[in-house]
Amino acid sequence: MKNTDITAQYRALDDQYYMPAFSRNMAIVRGKGSTVWDGDGKEYIDCVAGIAVCSTGHCHPAVVKAICEQAHELIHCSNLYYVPHQGEMAKKIVEVTGMKKAFFSNSGAEASDGALKLARVRTGKKKFVAFTHGFHGRTIGSLAVTHKPAAREPFEPLGLPTTFVEYGNLDAVKKAVDNDTAAVIVEPIQGEAGVIIPQDSFLEGIREICDRKGALMIVDEVQTGMGRTGKWLALQHAKVQPDIVTLAKGIASGFPMGAFAARDGLEFGKGEHGSTFAGGPVACAAGLATISVLEQILPDVARKGERFKKGLAKYHPRVRGLMIGITVGEKCPEVQAECLKNGVLVNCAADGNLRLVPPLVISDAEIDRAVKVIDGALGKVVL
Numbered sequence: 001m002k003n004t005d006i007t008a009q010y011r012a013l014d015d016q017y018y019m020p021a022f023s024r025n026m027a028i029v030r031g032k033g034s035t036v037w038d039g040d041g042k043e044y045i046d047c048v049a050g051i052a053v054c055s056t057g058h059c060h061p062a063v064v065k066a067i068c069e070q071a072h073e074l075i076h077c078s079n080l081y082y083v084p085h086q087g088e089m090a091k092k093i094v095e096v097t098g099m100k101k102a103f104f105s106n107s108g109a110e111a112s113d114g115a116l117k118l119a120r121v122r123t124g125k126k127k128f129v130a131f132t133h134g135f136h137g138r139t140i141g142s143l144a145v146t147h148k149p150a151a152r153e154p155f156e157p158l159g160l161p162t163t164f165v166e167y168g169n170l171d172a173v174k175k176a177v178d179n180d181t182a183a184v185i186v187e188p189i190q191g192e193a194g195v196i197i198p199q200d201s202f203l204e205g206i207r208e209i210c211d212r213k214g215a216l217m218i219v220d221e222v223q224t225g226m227g228r229t230g231k232w233l234a235l236q237h238a239k240v241q242p243d244i245v246t247l248a249k250g251i252a253s254g255f256p257m258g259a260f261a262a263r264d265g266l267e268f269g270k271g272e273h274g275s276t277f278a279g280g281p282v283a284c285a286a287g288l289a290t291i292s293v294l295e296q297i298l299p300d301v302a303r304k305g306e307r308f309k310k311g312l313a314k315y316h317p318r319v320r321g322l323m324i325g326i327t328v329g330e331k332c333p334e335v336q337a338e339c340l341k342n343g344v345l346v347n348c349a350a351d352g353n354l355r356l357v358p359p360l361v362i363s364d365a366e367i368d369r370a371v372k373v374i375d376g377a378l379g380k381v382v383l
């Protein structure tokens with residue numbers, strides 16, 4: 001069947017049976033490494049990677065093997081029991097985050113919710129401080145600390161009193177954090193906002209302010225974590241130890257999984273938190289396989305980012321590892337369409353910012369091909 005036919009078939013079902021919350025106009029049917037294919041067999045270099053999810057590339061053999069083997073043994077049997085791989089995966093998360101204990105979720109938003117709940121229950125304080133253009137998820141809890149008015153306001157009132165302050169502005173943080181602030185929640189690089197990279201001193205300043213007021217510091221590494229920026233966590237580029245770290249996206253190569261991890265002394269007691277599916281055996285098997293692949297490729301991520309940076313230098317890209325943003329403006333969708341036509345998937349984040357978050361396994365040859373197409377598209381549409 002041709003892609004146009006497949007797309008038409010999927011669209012017809014979607015139109016009739018699926019709530020129209022997403023904007024999409026093509027179907028992808030297969031992926032391998034940094035390449036995906038549409039129904040016509042046309043291939044694309046995937047610089048979206050499921051929005052920073054497919055860290056080991058599509059269908060990495062080690063991840064596929066781990067998922068299949070575990071699926072043959074035990075898919076699910078509840079957190080009423082110890083289950084295969086969960087403890088091992090928690091140990092890995094603790095090691096890569098430098099935290100003391102972990103807890104699993106099924107998504108980034110749920111990881112945010114868990115972190116916010118933990119901050120509330122252990123501090124006994126009510127309020128939160130978050131940032132303009134920040135994104136932490138779409139559940140009713142994580143949405144309360146997500147800035148984007150169009151996403152948040154239709155659902156107000158939301159349960160968490162949150163003050164939003166300008167990202168990067170430590171004076172504003174200082175003014176907003178008071179003795180009833182449970183936590184400041186911050187992305188070390190704002191992803192949905194379009195790859196906005198603050199000074200390292202921003203995170204360090206937040207740490208100091210939190211310490212002074214007795215508030216916790218939650219760092220949302222859902223998009224930036226698991227090697228995306230060339231280190232396990234983006235916050236590791238700065239000298240800062242948060243109280244709680246959240247993860248998801250790149251953690252299990254696309255198998256739904258999230259996690260949060262907290263420092264010594266911060267943990268849920270019996271019955272304070274839970275989840276039917278979270279930390280299930282298949283997710284943890286996928287996570288462990290993902291981490292062992294990432295351990296091999298992590299040392300090369302920064303160099304690959306530099307290769308993109310060099311190739312796209314005339315557009316002044318913001319680059320940290322393989323998290324890349326380019327300010328394009330209102331013509332960003334045209335650039336995206338031109339790249340698509342020429343076999344490269346890219347994505348427009350907020351405010352006309354082109355975002356590139358390819359698989360961390362992307363090869364130099366694929367980077368060069370992608371750069372050529374993106375350069376051509378930017379040149380044609382913007383320059």
Ligand SMILES: Cc1ncc(COP(=O)(O)O)c(C=O)c1O
Nearest residue numbers: 107108109135136137191222223
């Ligand atoms: C920084 C950050 N936090 C949380 C989330 C929410 O993750 P999920 O879509 O898995 O719920 C996202 C998703 O884009 C994100 O970028």
